[in-house]
Amino acid sequence: MLSSISWANKQISFSKMLSIWGKVYVGNFIGAMFLLLIVSAAGLYQMDNGQWGLNALHIAQHKLHHTWYRLSLLAFYVTYWCV
Secondary structure (H helix, E strand, C coil): CHHHHHHHCCCCCHHHHHHHHHHHHHHHHHHHHHHHHHHHHHCHHHCCCCHHHHHHHHHHHHHCCCCHHHHHHHHHHHHHCCC
16 A cells, blocks of 8 residues: 555656556465465364355355455455454
């Protein structure tokens, strides 16, 4: 978000802002894969006879079925009220 403010104030170029966003995306992806590795290696998905892993899958599947309108509202809520 701060990079878009810098772009709006003409402090950085649009390509620089996209470069920053790309680095953040790649870093988040690497972090998610690392967390997946830790959860898998520790066998956390098998806790409670597999119920922990099943619950994680249900949460992920639920998140896939949001509309764009609902996703926008949730993103706005997280960005401005939870931070």
